Amino acid sequence: MTLKTAIIGCGSIAQHRHLVEYRNNEETDITAVCDIVEERAAIAGQIYDAKTYTDYEELFQKEEVDIVSICLPNHLHASVSIAALEAGAHVLCEKPMATSTEEAERMISAAEKNGKKLMIAHNQRFVKSHRKAREIVRSGELGKIYSFRTTFGHGGPEDWSVDGKDSWFFKKDEAFIGAMGDLGVHKADLIRYILGEEFTDVAGFVENNAKDGITVDDNAVCMLRSESGILGTLAASWAYNTAEDNSTVIYAEKGMLRIEDDPDYSLVASYTNGDVINFQLGQIQSNESGGQTNTGVIDHFVESVLNDEQPLIDGHEGKKSLEIILAALESGETGKIQSLKKG
Template sequence: MSKLKIAVIGCGSIAKFRHLPEYKVNQHVEITAVCDIFEERANEIARQYEAKAYTDYKELFANEEVDAVSVCLPNYLHAPVSIDALNSGFHVLCEKPMATSQAEAEAMIEAAERNGKKLMIAHNQRFARSHQLAKQLIENGTVGKIYSFRTAFGHPGPEGWSVDGRDSWFFEKDKAYIGAMGDLGVHKSDLIRYLLGEEITEVGAFIETTAKENTDVDDTAVCALKTESGIIGTLAASWSYTAKEDNSTIIYGEKAILRLEDNPTYSLVVQYTNGEVVNYELGKIQSNEEGGQNTSHVIDHFVSAIIEDREPLINGEEGMKSLAVILAAIKSNETKTIAKVFE
């Protein structure tokens, strides 16, 4: 079969270090076009991947016969560009958070359905081996009834990751809308929903800007979450973990405690109530730190969903439900009340 033609919109760090190299090694695709508002950046990436360069995504959509696009843009552009791509007849892989409001997310889902195209949101945490094994242990009853959880995602901030450093759009509220909660927190709301297999219904949150100067987006957040069956736990997202990244999750169950990405050697540690401890060495989780997995598995999953004509694991509905938790956290912080998800 002929290869899928791919365009990548936005040539910042997430495209450079995740999407483009992972498309490059996938034998089923061909990177045909790239786009960035900075012409020099677009041209550099285009040369590297032998693709055509654009500075206007609408011009790319009009001129290129592509099958799918990756949307790797600032948060406020995720919805409009994804919708334009879907309406142009392209499958879409959109970076997280999928949108900045529930209405935007719903419009993206509607566009995908109306055009008969795949919409996937790039939540890579579901593909970590430790997380997938933990989900199996929960589903097969090994952990027993789940009592509580805590999950955290934090690092020193996007200035060490973004191609624009401290001048990155991540720190501009009109472009990012949300800071650490949109960058990191939404990954963990998606992970908890995935692991527990149920929805989060209520959120209480404190969201602050404590570590970064000259910005009006959040950099530190701590949330209390409650699921539909009454499981309670915490979610922390931060750009103020100045020494080392924390990407850990702990599930407290009736028969065992699961420690995920909490040990430098063992990515899953199962502590049973009878005293037995089982350590799983599964390789490091994909992260911004050196030594993380060199693939997110997101690209391969997206490509195979198109080729095999099946729904992606993290479709628009899933992306919207994970976003809704973060939107509820923002509402909770603003109103100083417990906020219902999807109220």
């Protein structure tokens, strides 16, 4: 069965990841593309031999598609995802999945009501070093986990986004959130994945102190506490102007893990008994390394649909990671620690 595929939004993330990875997947056929900028849709349509639209509602009326990728500004994620689910398609939505908990819950409800898959494109769970780190943590060989630091920063989306300095990334009414939504939510999802725990408390310092003329954050540092008492920091920045940092370090009773923190090894495991194990698991893909054309996200989504299996990052998982950055924003505005405990 070949899955008929539509991509809504033909900007950089679609051009460098979704379109390329769908084309490389033998189980999918790119049937339609849509972008409010007619020329952008036309170029994508020509390259991938797909029908072109500037109105996603018209696309859903005229095309019967099996799966849809939502590659739009953040404020449109929820509404267009729900429209696609209501039209009978499975949905892969870019991160952050929504701009509020309520939007996320409506997306989840729409997926469940229509019997369709909803996946959020948190690609960091598919990085080999991250998967190996999770395996080591789960094995118990590190003993008790004490703390962590995780960081994602680069010079900003202006050199990557199709609209450059005029990108929606910098506009609060379209992006809702800046570096925290672009990068921080990835690390929130990643640290939940590696540790296998949820977080209960969040303190955030969220600033716009590096870029003039933007209305969202460009620097943020969060402090997190997990349900078992693991403490850590999460940093997200559009002001790392010399090089990208996408590292995570885990500190534990019997050793530490340095993940994407060494120039030669994607994972370094150091133990208190003196043992050091260096893992060469391949370079993490980034904007700087020439795009993200083999992330595993699309392949996993397609496999989940074909096998009728729950995606690794379903709507519930996406919502939990979203709630961390929402709490960080709230903390930054109020100066108070935010609780994620339910009830």
